[in-house]
Amino acid sequence: MxxxxxxxxxxxxxxxxxxxxxxxxxxxxxxxxxxxxxxxxxxxxxxxxxxxxxxxxxxxxxxxxxxxxxxxxxxxxxxxxxxxxxxxxxxxxxxxxxxxxxxxxxxxxxxxxxxxxxxxxxxxxxxxxxxxxxxxxxxxxxxxxxxxxxxxxxxxxxxxxxxxxxxxxxxxxxxxxxxxxxxxxxxxxxxxxxxxxxxxxxxxxxxxxxxxxxxxxxxxxxxDRPKTEKVARFFGGTNFIAGKLENEGFLTEIGHFALDQIRSDIIPQALTIRPENLTFATDQSTNIIPVTVTDKLFAGTFTRYQFAAKDGTPIQMTTAASDADRFNIGEHTTLYVAPSKCWLV
Ligand SMILES: Nc1ncnc2c1ncn2[C@@H]1O[C@H](COP(=O)(O)OP(=O)(O)OP(=O)(O)O)[C@@H](O)[C@H]1O
Ligand SMILES: [Mg+2]
CATH class of the missing domain: 3.40.50.300 (P-loop containing nucleotide triphosphate hydrolases)
Structure with a gap:
C-alpha cells in the first residue's frame, strides 16, 4: 500500500x-x-x-x-x-x-x-x-x-x-x-x-x-454538499433558486426556506435542491413551492416532471414511475423539500 x-x-x-x-x-x-x-x-x-x-x-x-x-x-x-x-x-x-x-x-x-x-x-x-x-x-x-x-x-x-x-x-x-x-x-x-x-x-x-x-x-x-453550482451541475443538480440568507434561512422570490445547515465558508447566492429530493406536498406549510406543470417525461423506472414556480423559475423533479399519471401539463400542484435537503451554493 x-x-x-x-x-x-x-x-x-x-x-x-x-x-x-x-x-x-x-x-x-x-x-x-x-x-x-x-x-x-x-x-x-x-x-x-x-x-x-x-x-x-x-x-x-x-x-x-x-x-x-x-x-x-x-x-x-x-x-x-x-x-x-x-x-x-x-x-x-x-x-x-x-x-x-x-x-x-x-x-x-x-x-x-x-x-x-x-x-x-x-x-x-x-x-x-x-x-x-x-x-x-x-x-x-x-x-x-x-x-x-x-x-x-x-x-x-x-x-x-x-x-x-x-x-x-x-x-x-x-x-x-x-x-x-x-x-x-x-x-x-x-x-x-x-x-x-x-x-x-x-x-x-x-x-x-x-x-x-x-x-x-x-x-x-x-x-449532498457540492461546494459550487458548477460541481452540483456536474453531478446532475438542476434546481438553483437565487436568494439571500435571512431569518436563519434563505429568502428567494418563491418563498422562504428553512435549512438544517448554513454555510459560513461562502456568501450563498442560490438554494439548490436535487430533483430527487422534491416531493409532492401533503400537509406541509413551510418549505413548499406552488408550481405549474410545464412538461413531464415517463422514463420507465422513474418520471421526470418539469415545473414553473410562480415567478417562472424552472423546477425539475424526479419521482416514482407510478407518479406519471398524477398531473397533466398546465395543472397546478405544490412541492415540498425537507430542510435537510436544502443546500446553498
Ligand atoms: N502533448 C500535448 N501537447 C499540447 N497540449 C496537450 C498535449 N496533451 C494534452 N494536451 C492538452 O492538455 C489538456 C489536458 O489534456 P488531457 O489529455 O490531460 O485531458 P483529459 O482530462 O485526459 O481529457 P479526456 O477526458 O478527453 O481524455 C487539453 O487541453 C489537451 O488538449
Ligand atoms: Mg484522457
Missing amino acids: TKVSIRKLNKVYSGNVAAVRDLDLEMADGKITALLGPSGCGKTTTLKMIAGLLEPTAGDILFDGESVVTISAEKRHAVMVFQNHLLFPHMNVGENVGFGLRMAGMPKAQRRKKIAQILELVQLGGYEARRPSQLSGGQRQRVALARALVVDPRVLLLDEPLSNLDAHLRDEMRALILRVQARTNVTTIVVTHDQEEAVILAHEVALMFAGQVAQIGEPKVFY
Whole structure:
C-alpha cells in the first residue's frame, strides 16, 4: 500500500497550454480514488506525471512521503493502463502478461506461476496461449489489467478503463476492478469523465475542472454538499433558486426556506435542491413551492416532471414511475423539500 500526494503540480505543454495548474491532491492509501472531470481538464496528463511518463513543469509527487519526480518510470512502480490498452499482437496472453516480469529477470518457472495466478484473478485462467486477436474486447481489457497487476505495482493507474466496453461488459469490468482492488489493496487511481462510474468505483472522488481540483471527498458529498453550482451541475443538480440568507434561512422570490445547515465558508447566492429530493406536498406549510406543470417525461423506472414556480423559475423533479399519471401539463400542484435537503451554493 502506498500513499500518493501531489503538491502544487503543474504541466504546461508547448504552445503555452496549461493542462494542470497548481494541483494539490492527497490520495487515500490502499483505496480507489477517481480523477473525474470533463474532457480536456487534465486527467490523463496528471496520471502520466504520476506514472513518470511525463515530466512536471513544476511541483512534486510523493509516494509515502518521498518525492518520486526524479525517479524513472521503470523504478517508480506506478503502472498505467491506457485508454486504448495496447497488447503486443505477436505475443500470446501469457507472454503479454509476463513481459514486465521477463524484463525484470524473473526465472521462467516462477514467471509462469505468477502469470497463472494473476490470470485467475482477472478470471482468464488457462488463457495463456491465446493471441490478443482471439479475445473479445472485454477479455483484452482484463489482460491489460493483469499485465499491470503482475508486477505488484505500488500504484495502479487506470485511464478510462471502461470506456471501450459496451454496457454489459462495463458492469462486469467495474465489478472485477472492485474485486481485484479489494484483494490486492493496491492504491488505485481511476480516470473517468463519467460521474456515475466514479461514484460506483471509487472510495474517494477528486473532481477536476481546467487543471485544478474543484472538490474532493466521498462520492456522497458531491450530491449532498457540492461546494459550487458548477460541481452540483456536474453531478446532475438542476434546481438553483437565487436568494439571500435571512431569518436563519434563505429568502428567494418563491418563498422562504428553512435549512438544517448554513454555510459560513461562502456568501450563498442560490438554494439548490436535487430533483430527487422534491416531493409532492401533503400537509406541509413551510418549505413548499406552488408550481405549474410545464412538461413531464415517463422514463420507465422513474418520471421526470418539469415545473414553473410562480415567478417562472424552472423546477425539475424526479419521482416514482407510478407518479406519471398524477398531473397533466398546465395543472397546478405544490412541492415540498425537507430542510435537510436544502443546500446553498
Ligand atoms: N502533448 C500535448 N501537447 C499540447 N497540449 C496537450 C498535449 N496533451 C494534452 N494536451 C492538452 O492538455 C489538456 C489536458 O489534456 P488531457 O489529455 O490531460 O485531458 P483529459 O482530462 O485526459 O481529457 P479526456 O477526458 O478527453 O481524455 C487539453 O487541453 C489537451 O488538449
Ligand atoms: Mg484522457
